[in-house]
Amino acid sequence: MDSGTLSLSDIDGPFDLEVTIESGQTYLWARADGRTYETHDGQSGDVWYWTAYNDQVIRVRQQGTRLEWEATDNVESTIVDQLGLSDDLDAIVESAPDDPLITEAVESYPGLRIVRDPFFPCLISFICSTQMRVPRIFKMQQSLRKAYGDPINLDGRTYRTFPKPSQLAGATETELRALGLGYRAPYVRQTAEMVASGRLTKDIILGQDYETARETLTEFIGVGPKVADCVLLFSLGYLQAVPLDTWIRTAIEEYYPGCSKNSYAETSRALRSRFGGEFAGYVQTYVFHHLRTQS
DNA sequence: ATCCAGGATGTAT
DNA sequence: ATACATCATGGA
Numbered sequence: 001m002d003s004g005t006l007s008l009s010d011i012d013g014p015f016d017l018e019v020t021i022e023s024g025q026t027y028l029w030a031r032a033d034g035r036t037y038e039t040h041d042g043q044s045g046d047v048w049y050w051t052a053y054n055d056q057v058i059r060v061r062q063q064g065t066r067l068e069w070e071a072t073d074n075v076e077s078t079i080v081d082q083l084g085l086s087d088d089l090d091a092i093v094e095s096a097p098d099d100p101l102i103t104e105a106v107e108s109y110p111g112l113r114i115v116r117d118p119f120f121p122c123l124i125s126f127i128c129s130t131q132m133r134v135p136r137i138f139k140m141q142q143s144l145r146k147a148y149g150d151p152i153n154l155d156g157r158t159y160r161t162f163p164k165p166s167q168l169a170g171a172t173e174t175e176l177r178a179l180g181l182g183y184r185a186p187y188v189r190q191t192a193e194m195v196a197s198g199r200l201t202k203d204i205i206l207g208q209d210y211e212t213a214r215e216t217l218t219e220f221i222g223v224g225p226k227v228a229d230c231v232l233l234f235s236l237g238y239l240q241a242v243p244l245d246t247w248i249r250t251a252i253e254e255y256y257p258g259c260s261k262n263s264y265a266e267t268s269r270a271l272r273s274r275f276g277g278e279f280a281g282y283v284q285t286y287v288f289h290h291l292r293t294q295s
Numbered sequence: 296a297t298c299c300a301g302g303a304t305g306t307a308t
Numbered sequence: 309a310t311a312c313a314t315c316a317t318g319g320a
Binding site for chain 3: 184
């Protein structure tokens with residue numbers, strides 16, 4: 001086991017571990033206290049969160065300006081990357097458009113950062129997210145770990161890694177339905193096969209501009225434009241991506257009716273521009289979380 | 296019981 | 309290209 005502490009006073013802008021992990025942008029971190037996802041008890045200062053993938057377990061907890069970690073290896077750079085700690089959040093917030101909804105959303109959740117989940121787990125989790133409530137999406141990912149992941153030990157406790165592409169490709173549709181995936185079961189299996197085959201990789205997508213990358217991602221089964229945007233934003237660092245989900249579409253109707261166009265691509269362009277362009281995905285995530293926690 | 300959830304796919308036009 | 313029905317599951 002390895003461990004260490006990251007000083008959060010060295011990064012640009014604030015950081016809040018709880019709101020970052022529990023704002024519905026990642027379904028790959030779990031609270032070590034076993035409490036339900038989205039508890040929002042505001043007392044997560046002592047709560048460890050864990051994630052596991054690629055034979056690696058990571059535990060983190062925040063205490064003020066200290067981010068403690070324990071892991072199977074030295075994961076400092078991984079944590080900095082996955083939790084968006086190298087983003088200049090002060091500059092991003094400063095550059096956000098100045099309208100009432102955005103300002104209120106951004107000011108309500110200081111330290112909310114965009115995560116960079118590992119590609120395959122992010123892809124699978126958002127394929128599972130369609131027509132599904134947030135807490136259940138999280139439970140589905142935990143079920144996939146239990147059924148297909150590898151047990152891995154850290155400091156006397158056993159965790160399960162998120163399954164690798166080959167592990168999920170070997171699942172049957174019947175098995176996946178038994179885990180409660182419903183009609184998403186064949187999507188998950190087929191997409192896992194595609195990733196395992198290596199004919200469409202993360203690096204190919206990363207070499208493409210934003211809109212091309214979104215089109216390419218929809219080649220995966222069960223991935224439409226919205227899920228593609230989520231993967232681009234929450235895994236691949238396309239911070240201009242604005243996933244158009246039901247919450248954001250409602251916000252468009254109420255606050256930005258002019259952005260409502262006849263296609264996903266056009267509406268996306270309009271809202272992306274309205275949300276400031278380069279970091280529109282950040283704005284989208286603040287607004288999404290704000291709308292969801294207000295009602 | 297009926298409705299709905301961070302939508303995508305298949306089919307018909 | 310665009311419109312529409314259909315797709316499981318569990319919680320309210």
